[in-house]
Amino acid sequence: MTPSSSSPGTSTALAVSPDSGTHWSAEGAWPVAEGIHRIPLPLPMDGLRAINVYVIETPDGLVLVDGGWAIPEARDLLDRCLRGIGAGFGDIRRFLVTHVHRDHFTLATVLGGEYGADVALGIGERPALELLNDETLDSNPFVDVLVTAGAREVAEQWVAMQNDEQPDMSMWAFPTTWLDGDHPIDLGSRTVDAVHTPGHTPGHFVFADQAAGLLFAGDHVLPTITPSIGFTVPPAPLPLGDFMASLTKVRALPDLRVLPAHGPVAPSSHQRVDELLAFHETRLDQSLAALAAGTRTSHDVAQELAWTRHERAYTELDLFSQGMASMETKAHLELLVAQGRATRTEDPDGVLFTAGP
Template identity: 85%
Template sequence: MPSSTSSTSTAHAISPDSGTHWSAEGAWRVAEGIHRIPLPLPMDGLKAINVYVIETPDGLTLIDGGWAITEARELLDRCLREVGYGFGDIRRFLVTHVHRDHFTLATVLGREYGAEVALGLGEKPALELLNDENLDRNPFADVLVTAGAREVADQWVAAQTDEKPDLSLWAFPTTWLDGDHRIEVGHRTIDAVHTPGHTPGHFVFAEQQEGVLFAGDHVLPTITPSIGFTVPPPATLPLGDFMASLAKVRALPDLRILPAHGPVSPSSHQRVDELLAFHEHRLDLSLVSLAGGARTAHVVAQELPWTRHDRAYTELDLFSQGMASMETKAHLELLVAQGRATRTEDADGVIFTAAP
């Protein structure tokens, strides 16, 4: 949503492993025994998700799986065959988080071919909600109402189809990842690091000997991941969680970033520093807005610039307006936790006021 401090846009980024646009088709070698395969995201501004393939003597481990759509499945099959493998060689998926472009193709292929699917334990409430037979409304509507965006919530609900989630895409994983720990992947030892923020159960995977960080959506090289847009119940302080997780990754050695979206990038330390500075600036801008009086997150969002082009809130599409309101609420809640603002609740949502 909001622009980051990266000087290169996602739309024009060249990845050093391929020498071409980062979303170009192929199984691109990023290190010995590791390939990056971009899979398509139709109707999504990000264009693609990078799935990473790690070769081992016993078969393949994939970091993320892609979105369970025909185009992505066929492309993954084709690219795996380019490097001498097929779906039957996949032994395990290490999924960074529960969003559909990371999780759903992993769970489909895992079920079909008997591969392990590992996911962070913090994602369990989201899967429980999606598998609830009584789910009959958009689960984000109440979150938008608390952000003061009732009109946006009503439009989201009106745009929702009557179709239930396809539960074949949202099966529970075979393994829950719980807390920081190490995973043996062939001859490699990978550090599974819990990094809540973008989602409660987000994990990154660090292979320190190779010097790479499978960063999921936690550290993206050209954009900032959305904060506050998670399946209810929402985290109390998602931005606080995210910034603490960034600090945790900053404490690791400086690693090459292998992101879910965007090009392979040289320095996790540099990018983490940029992301932390970016959100500190957004906090300051949010506080400036509160200096004008008590406001909901929806009102503050309308006073902030959005995307790398500093667009006005009114220039955003309906979905992005809802995302902006939820992300702004995450910033305002952190200001309250820091003692820089106060909050009260009424029928119009949570009202935030600058602290004296």
């Protein structure tokens, strides 16, 4: 997962995490609070470089928030770091997975199956897993989403890049526990509140340890980048509306230290949520302004916007990021329609958007 847009914050590529005193992706089991360690695991071929897996010590064993990507490099590093704190895979009792994307879910479900650990995932991710496990699925499900965004050429290039590669279904087993609605989770020595935060994906959850002042934020609140919106199948009707509502929901919690899935530990959930909301309000205005010249597809509008913290042109993005940019732009335009600021028309070459009610 590579978010395609940015908002104020230190560059992820340069960010130092206060718990380690070094770059946030540096190898180690870094203590972030009493009984909690942060272990960054590698993400080959991904601009984010790493995912933070959080290890919580409990009287019954270890609980991990997220699991990492099921690749040998990540598995070996997780094993090495756990041994560094006197533990191993057999000590893991539970995975609390924030969402279904492969860098969060796949190593959790593989290790859960091998060692009998419970794997908990938001029930809103069930349609995505059912789609992946559909034996009749014979094409990339993101192709249709890209076509509706007006990015048919990008979709065709995505298909060409696949080389008929099929996903390893052992990485996409259903979880043992579905998380449904907001509720407390008793971990023995602490209680975390499971908080449903749809937007980045429909079943995304964060976990708030309010007593310790910590927010296990997954990809919902990232300290240096904005999470991608619209990169999910089956597509949600208004993913950006869901995301902004979920940000407001997290803003209503006490101000917590952010333990993100990508990037350094950050001091204030309130500050970062405010920045993210402001960014998307500005992005909505920019998207609407791009419609002033006439009817556009999401792909058309994406080409008129700047991307990443470096304000790059769309043409400077790699092919994968171009596709994500088109889908994210569609999420903004669909919300403008819901707000009565634009209209939409279905078309074989992509949904067409026009400014005005």
